[in-house]
Amino acid sequence: MKVRLSRERVIRHLNSHLSHNLLFKTTILVLFSVSPSIIPQTNITSPVNALLTGLKFPVSLRFAPDGRIFYTEKDTGNIRIIQPNRTLLPTPFETITPIFSDGEAGLLGIALDPGFSSNNYVYIYYTYRDSGSFTHGHIVRYTANGNTGTSPKDIFDVTSSAPNTVYHNGGYIKFGPDGKLYAMVGEFHQDQQAQNQGSMTGKMLRINPDGSIPSDNPITGSLDYAWGIRNSFGFDFDSSNNRLIATMPGLYSDDKILIIIRNGNYGWPTCVGICNDSRFIDPTVDFNPVVTPTGIATVAPNSYIFGEYSTGNLVQLQLNATGSVLSMTPLYTAPGGIIAVELGPNNKLYFTTPDTIYTYDLPARPAANATDPSLVILGIIVIIAAAILVVYTALHYRSKRLRTHQQAETEMFRQ
Known part of the structure; x- marks a missing residue:
């Protein structure tokens, strides 16, 4: 029993670690993808x-x-x-x-x-x-x-x-x-x-x-x-x-x-x-x-x-x-x-x-036909929301698979 509980804790810890790691990486990816729209780009050579x-x-x-x-x-x-x-x-x-x-x-x-x-x-x-x-x-x-x-x-x-x-x-x-x-x-x-x-x-x-x-x-x-x-x-x-x-x-x-x-x-x-x-x-x-x-x-x-x-x-x-x-x-x-x-x-x-x-x-120069700032902000919100949805779906799927795996192992220990 002690071995089974310890193994389950390890799996839950691994699941949490992987979830946070995936969320962190996705957040960084989203920030880098939208940063050109919200962070001014500098030129080394004067125009x-x-x-x-x-x-x-x-x-x-x-x-x-x-x-x-x-x-x-x-x-x-x-x-x-x-x-x-x-x-x-x-x-x-x-x-x-x-x-x-x-x-x-x-x-x-x-x-x-x-x-x-x-x-x-x-x-x-x-x-x-x-x-x-x-x-x-x-x-x-x-x-x-x-x-x-x-x-x-x-x-x-x-x-x-x-x-x-x-x-x-x-x-x-x-x-x-x-x-x-x-x-x-x-x-x-x-x-x-x-x-x-x-x-x-x-x-x-x-x-x-x-x-x-x-x-x-x-x-x-x-x-x-x-x-x-x-x-x-x-x-x-x-x-x-x-x-x-x-x-x-x-x-x-x-x-x-x-x-x-x-x-x-x-x-x-x-x-x-x-x-x-x-x-x-x-x-x-x-x-x-x-x-x-x-x-x-x-x-x-x-x-x-x-x-x-x-x-x-x-x-x-x-x-x-x-x-x-x-x-x-x-x-x-x-x-x-x-x-x-x-x-x-x-x-x-x-x-x-x-x-x-x-x-x-x-x-x-700034790009011609610059996008309305309100539309840029809306676009950023939509991108972040979509990324969170993707992460949530991936984590949910991963969690479901790990639970199934845990159940299979539990059945194995019971036999």
């Missing part, structure tokens, strides 16, 4: 590299199909070219003169025609002052003859509603997927003009490449595409969903990221923050305290990277299909305020500070 340093306020840049990079210097009026071998040509493509560059004014925007490979058209947005001290925003088109700008043609001109303005000039321009030239014009520090549909200031404009008004614009005979916009330093198009996304710095509060839609009114100056007013479209992101969002680039469907001038932060923004925020992830902090942010060739992001152009290797 950020300085392309050129010692520059003079590079504020906007574009990529030619042949590998050249065109960029503008805000204060000098120079349009510069970086060659495919990453060297800066000593002679500017063109120098804009006269130019007004006080405050936020200057040589502000550049765009290459979608047909650049055949027509060589380069569009430039800059500001100048007239004899009455009114500030003008002006778009001129050059034809690139090699690395030299020729045949300037005036495309567009807008005048501030008051003299001596230096802020909120807009100036960012980019061709949309519809082949139209989109231009951001600030309200020239005259905030009420953003709600004045008789003015082109405080607006997102949509222009034919020759400067004429598209026949399908929201308002017949008007370049206005959207209004109620204080100012913007950058916007981009998301071809996966036809989204136009833009930054908008506030005054002392409520910096914003906006999804711009046709005929949309974004509230400035009547609505400063999130107003829940049916007359206006609330921002997708509202920043408090302010960070001065600048350039923004689409890097994948529903995935955007923008710069902050006040903090020097480069930030990843993930939206879902309806435009709600899934996450915002700081990627890098530059030693100076970030100005331009553009997606370039070879899966590289380019961004600028007042004296440097950087590249950022996008494979290091």
